[in-house]
Amino acid sequence: MRNQVTLKDIAAILGVSASTVSKSLNDSHEISQETKNNVLRVARSLNYVPNDIARSLKSSATKRIGVILPTIESDFFAKIIRAIEDEATKRNYKILISLSNDTIEKEKEAVSILLNGSVDGIIISLSQETQDSQEYSHLKNFSERRLPVVMFDRVCHEIECDKITIDDFEATREATLHLYEKGCKNICFLSTISQTSVGQLRKEGYIRALEELNKESENLIIEIPNYDQFNPILKKYLKEHNIDAIITSDQLSAICTLKIVQENGFNIPNDISVIGFTDGTIPKYTIPSLSIINQNEGQMGKQAFDTLISRIENMNAEVPKEFTHEILKTDFIKRQSSL
Amino acid sequence: MRNQVTLKDIAAILGVSASTVSKSLNDSHEISQETKNNVLRVARSLNYVPNDIARSLKSSATKRIGVILPTIESDFFAKIIRAIEDEATKRNYKILISLSNDTIEKEKEAVSILLNGSVDGIIISLSQETQDSQEYSHLKNFSERRLPVVMFDRVCHEIECDKITIDDFEATREATLHLYEKGCKNICFLSTISQTSVGQLRKEGYIRALEELNKESENLIIEIPNYDQFNPILKKYLKEHNIDAIITSDQLSAICTLKIVQENGFNIPNDISVIGFTDGTIPKYTIPSLSIINQNEGQMGKQAFDTLISRIENMNAEVPKEFTHEILKTDFIKRQSSL
DNA sequence: ATGAAAGCGCTAACAG
DNA sequence: CTGTTAGCGCTTTCAT
Numbered sequence: 027m028r029n030q031v032t033l034k035d036i037a038a039i040l041g042v043s044a045s046t047v048s049k050s051l052n053d054s055h056e057i058s059q060e061t062k063n064n065v066l067r068v069a070r071s072l073n074y075v076p077n078d079i080a081r082s083l084k085s086s087a088t089k090r091i092g093v094i095l096p097t098i099e100s101d102f103f104a105k106i107i108r109a110i111e112d113e114a115t116k117r118n119y120k121i122l123i124s125l126s127n128d129t130i131e132k133e134k135e136a137v138s139i140l141l142n143g144s145v146d147g148i149i150i151s152l153s154q155e156t157q158d159s160q161e162y163s164h165l166k167n168f169s170e171r172r173l174p175v176v177m178f179d180r181v182c183h184e185i186e187c188d189k190i191t192i193d194d195f196e197a198t199r200e201a202t203l204h205l206y207e208k209g210c211k212n213i214c215f216l217s218t219i220s221q222t223s224v225g226q227l228r229k230e231g232y233i234r235a236l237e238e239l240n241k242e243s244e245n246l247i248i249e250i251p252n253y254d255q256f257n258p259i260l261k262k263y264l265k266e267h268n269i270d271a272i273i274t275s276d277q278l279s280a281i282c283t284l285k286i287v288q289e290n291g292f293n294i295p296n297d298i299s300v301i302g303f304t305d306g307t308i309p310k311y312t313i314p315s316l317s318i319i320n321q322n323e324g325q326m327g328k329q330a331f332d333t334l335i336s337r338i339e340n341m342n343a344e345v346p347k348e349f350t351h352e353i354l355k356t357d358f359i360k361r362q363s364s365l
Numbered sequence: 366m367r368n369q370v371t372l373k374d375i376a377a378i379l380g381v382s383a384s385t386v387s388k389s390l391n392d393s394h395e396i397s398q399e400t401k402n403n404v405l406r407v408a409r410s411l412n413y414v415p416n417d418i419a420r421s422l423k424s425s426a427t428k429r430i431g432v433i434l435p436t437i438e439s440d441f442f443a444k445i446i447r448a449i450e451d452e453a454t455k456r457n458y459k460i461l462i463s464l465s466n467d468t469i470e471k472e473k474e475a476v477s478i479l480l481n482g483s484v485d486g487i488i489i490s491l492s493q494e495t496q497d498s499q500e501y502s503h504l505k506n507f508s509e510r511r512l513p514v515v516m517f518d519r520v521c522h523e524i525e526c527d528k529i530t531i532d533d534f535e536a537t538r539e540a541t542l543h544l545y546e547k548g549c550k551n552i553c554f555l556s557t558i559s560q561t562s563v564g565q566l567r568k569e570g571y572i573r574a575l576e577e578l579n580k581e582s583e584n585l586i587i588e589i590p591n592y593d594q595f596n597p598i599l600k601k602y603l604k605e606h607n608i609d610a611i612i613t614s615d616q617l618s619a620i621c622t623l624k625i626v627q628e629n630g631f632n633i634p635n636d637i638s639v640i641g642f643t644d645g646t647i648p649k650y651t652i653p654s655l656s657i658i659n660q661n662e663g664q665m666g667k668q669a670f671d672t673l674i675s676r677i678e679n680m681n682a683e684v685p686k687e688f689t690h691e692i693l694k695t696d697f698i699k700r701q702s703s704l
Numbered sequence: 705a706t707g708a709a710a711g712c713g714c715t716a717a718c719a720g
Numbered sequence: 721c722t723g724t725t726a727g728c729g730c731t732t733t734c735a736t
Contacts, residue, residue, distance in 0.1 A: 029511045030425075030482055032729055043707045048731060058705055073506065075481040079427065080729035082418045083712045086369075090461075098450075099443045099645075107437055111464045115471065120478065122429075123462050125450050132454065139459065143369055143416040143713090167412065171369070253646060278646060285650045306438075307592060307617060311624045313652045371713060382723045387715060397721060419713035422728050482729090 031072045039068050051076070082143075090120045091334060092140040094150040096128045096180070101277050101306045102323060103151070106178070109327025110149060117335060119146075126153040134164040141167055147174035147334045152182060158221040160184070174337040178330045180222050181351075188333045189351040190326055194227035195234070197319045197356045201273050201301050202235035204358065208365040210271035210299055214246035216260070216283060217275035218253070225275050228303075232273060248272075250279070260286045270298055271364070277304040277318065284312055284363065299364035314362035321356055329354070370411045378407055390415070421482075429459045430673060431479040433489040435467045435519070440616050440645045441662060442490070445517070448666025449488060456674060458485075465492040473503040480506055486513040486673045491521060497560040499523070513676040517669045519561050520690075527672045528690040529665055533566035534573070536658045536695045540612050540640050541574035543697065547704040549610035549638055553585035555599070555622060556614035557592070564614050567642075571612060587611075589618070599625045609637055610703070616643040616657070623651050623702065638703035653701035660695055668693065 033044040033051075040047070042061065050057045050065035068074075082088040093110060095103050107123070114121050122145055124136035133153045140148055148168065156162070157180060165185045168175045178190040198215065205213050215232040219225035229247065236242045248263050250256050260283065263269075272287070274280040280302025284294060292298045294314055302309065302318045309316035329352060340347055372383040372390075379386070381400065389396045389404035390413075407413075421427040432449060434442050446462070453460050461484055463475035472492045479487055487507065495501070496519060504524045507514045517529040537554065544552050554571040558564035568586065575581045587602050589595050599622065602608075611626070613619040619641025623633060631637045633653055641648065641657045648655035668691060679686055 029509070030729085033731095034729080044729085045708080045731075046706055048729095049706090052731085056705065061705080073509070075477065077422075077482040077729050078478075079418055079421045079482050080712090081731080083416075083422050083714095083728090084730050084732090086712070088418065098437065098446055099440070101438070104438045104443055107462075108464065111437075111462065112466075115463075115474070120461055120463070120483070122459055123446075123450065124454075124459070125447065127451075135454070138414065139417075142414040143418050144459070170412065281647060282650045285652055288652065308620060308647065311621045313624055313627065369713085372715095373713080383713085384715075384724080385722055387713095388722085391715085395721065400721080416713050419728090420715080422712090422730095423714050423716090425728070 030077060031069075031074045032077070035072065036065060036068050036074060040064055086143070088144060088146050089118060090122055090145045091331075092122045092124065092136075092145040092148040094124045094126060094133060094136045094140070094148065096126050096151060096153050098123075098125060101308070102179075102304045102321065105304075105306070105323035106151075106327040106330075109324045110331050113328050113331040117331075119331075119335075126156075128154040130155040130159060130161060130164075137164050137167065141171055141173065145173075147176070147338045149176045149178065149330050149334055151178050152180040152223075154219070154221045157182065157223055172341065174334055174341065176330050176334045176337070178326060180224055182223065186349055188337060188349050190330050190333065190354065191224075191351070192321050192326070192354045192356050194224050195231035197303075198228040198231035198273055199235045199238075200231075201319060201358065202232050203238070205271045205273070205299055205301070205364065206235070206239055208299070210365065212244070212246060212267070212269050213271040213273065214248060214263075214267070214269045215273050215275075216248040216250065216279060218250045218256075218279045219275050220249045228273075228275055253278075253282070256282050257286055261290060264290050264292070271300070272298060273301045275303065277302050277306065277309065277316075280316055280318070280363075281308065281312055284314070284316065294363050295365045301364050305359055309361065312363070317361045317364035318359050319356050320359050322354060326354055369416060370408075370413045371416070374411065375404060375407050375413060379403055425482075427483060427485050428457060429461055429484045430670075431461045431463065431475070431484040431487040433463045433465060433472060433475045433479070433487065435465050435490060435492050437462075437464060440647070441518075441643045441660065444643075444645070444662035445490075445666040445669075448663045449670050452667050452670040456670075458674075465495075467493040469494040469498060469500060469503075476503050476506065480510055480512065484512075486515070486677045488515045488517065488669050488673055490517050491519040491562075493519075493558070493560045496521065496562055511680065513673055513680065515669050515673045515676070517665060519563055521562065525688055527676060527688050529669050529672065529693065530563075530690070531660050531665070531693045531695050533563050534570035536642075537567040537570035537612055538574045538577075539570075540658060540697065541571050542577070544610045544612070544638055544640070544703065545574070545578055547638070549704065551583070551585060551606070551608050552610040552612065553587060553602075553606070553608045554612050554614075555587040555589065555618060557589045557595075557618045558614050559588045567612075567614050592617075592621070595621050596625055600629060603629050603631070610639070611637060612640045614642065616641050616645065616648065616655075619655055619657070619702075620647065620651055623653070623655065633702050634704045640703050644698055648700070651702070656700045656703035657698050658695050659698050661693060665693055 050062045126133035175187040305320045389401045465472035514526040
């Protein structure tokens with residue numbers, strides 16, 4: 027930048043060469059202790075900070091990773107970022123965040139920009155539009171460029187890379203069976219994310235559970251395209267159907283469900299049980315407190331970062347590692363909203 | 366990165382020089398249309414993307430800005446990031462995010478790393494620890510390096526730079542007076558962020574309102590150091606004091622307050638009114654829905670970014686602009702939780 | 705133990 | 721209209 031102190035400046039002051047300064051700062055054994063001390067002293071006094079950009083250009087390693095997310099205004103993704111950032115800081119990496127706002131256009135843009143050498147690797151969760159349209163061409167560039175990528179949560183099979191998800195299918199399947207055992211006979215699945223892989227899997231898990239219970243013909247599925255229509259759709263559904271449990275596709279829709287169900291005169295959990303996804307402070311403080319499927323975002327974010335880094339560091343290995351798909355365990359946290 | 370296609374590659378294929386390619390891609394008038402076409406064709410076929418790092422090194426402009434935040438797991442900061450990212454994308458900037466987790470140590474680290482030429486400017490909201498300890502030395506480096514900085518929300522007077530806040534003082538002052546007019550006589554201020562400038566100002570606004578009402582001796586202030594102690598502290602307070610309204614310092618504490626107040630047998634708003642900060646989907650779906658002071662995060666984030674960019678672009682101006690402190694208007698959104 | 709020189713990829717002044 | 725050259729700040733042989 028403007029007033030950057032450079033190696034040259036330090037070199038000039040001490041009357042040595044830039045390379046001597048460079049080596050001193052990197053504590054090379056080639057340099058005498060005395061020179062090292064001098065360099066260090068001057069560097070500190072000038073508040074010298076090495077220029078990362080120049081280093082990156084030289085080494086073609088940026089020590090930065092790109093993170094592309096559909097949104098950040100969600101407990102789930104916020105926790106993921108926090109976990110990635112935590113881990114990145116420990117390992118001396120910086121994170122560059124791009125938000126796709128669930129559009130394929132912004133996702134493509136983010137991808138193409140990050141492809142320009144700004145980052146050593148990418149962690150991505152696909153936009154709704156991408157998953158809906160199944161257009162993955164923009165993601166193919168990564169492998170061509172040999173830029174490591176890790177997908178998490180919203181992944182696709184069409185692209186070969188490391189992947190991390192929870193077992194979305196199992197999570198709702200188990201939740202459904204659990205509710206059934208507790209006595210719920212008319213279990214409903216409510217989704218605001220039907221266009222995502224995650225939403226699909228959660229729906230399928232629910233349907234599988236019904237099949238196992240020989241109730242597949244009785245599936246009760248509510249799909250809500252956006253939050254403006256949440257209230258009218260759910261309200262109508264409650265009127266027209268006999269329901270005693272609702273599994274929702276995510277945290278926010280569970281919170282909305284809690285309110286609407288009660289507004290319509292039902293007691294939770296006596297009349298209707300409600301289960302959501304993603305833990306946090308808020309599920310503890312809803313009325314009633316919310317039973318949820320904990321996705322262990324901390325572990326997921328850490329895992330995504332670690333996988334990416336080991337891929338980056340193995341980039342030049344003779345034998346490329348096989349791509350992995352890590353499926354993390356969820357756990358169920360029972361609170362007041364479910365039987 | 367590894368398989369980067371470079372200008373050289375294109376040049377070699379076409380048998381021209383790298384600078385010709387560079388100029389062609391930048392649509393320089395010096396180059397014939399024919400050559401430009403050829404270059405473009407080859408560039409596209411190779412999937413060429415210019416290397417940002419090299420460009421930055423050359424131009425000493427990175428087209429990146431750093432964003433340092435206390436946390437991301439908060440509706441307020443998430444919305445701010447969204448707004449900054451939106452604006453940044455429009456203007457062709459990328460954002461580099463660092464989280465201080467409210468510690469001064471991580472904040473210092475972030476600052477020193479961003480000082481190394483990785484970004485053209487910085488947007489920061491101070492960590493709790495920084496504001497508590499009043500140690501700002503690490504922030505002085507910015508001006509020395511002439512790296513533009515914009516502070517928002519949690520700011521300090523000791524550092525000269527552009528600042529953006531809402532009128533925290535006025536917001537609680539008005540909310541207090543508003544509640545008083547509605548008939549609340551024992552208005553309480555509950556804060557989980559007493560160690561921040563924002564928390565202080567909100568408290569002072571509340572106190573000022575009491576003074577104006579000649580009730581300053583009756584101030585009812587609840588300070589909660591962390592969420593583990595939320596329930597016990599508030600519960601005890603409710604037992605020992607006669608309260609008919611609570612203004613909380615932020616969104617999350619309002620949500621917690623809603624629950625605890627009702628659990629202890631009070632009706633909201635008939636017995637006790639509750640007002641929080643920061644709008645979003647959740648305040649609409651709490652039970653009862655939450656009256657809030659809207660901080661217009663979208664505008665705040667945009668403003669922060671725009672201010673930073675105009676500062677960056679005016680870096681080389683003869684007459685440096687005066688630093689500004691923009692104070693944004695809030696608005697009150699009344700829902701069911703307050704009279 | 706130190707320094708000179710080359711080069712990472714790109715741009716821009718200057719020549720031709 | 722195109723090419724040569726130099727240089728952004730740093731690292732890294734290779735000489736000395």
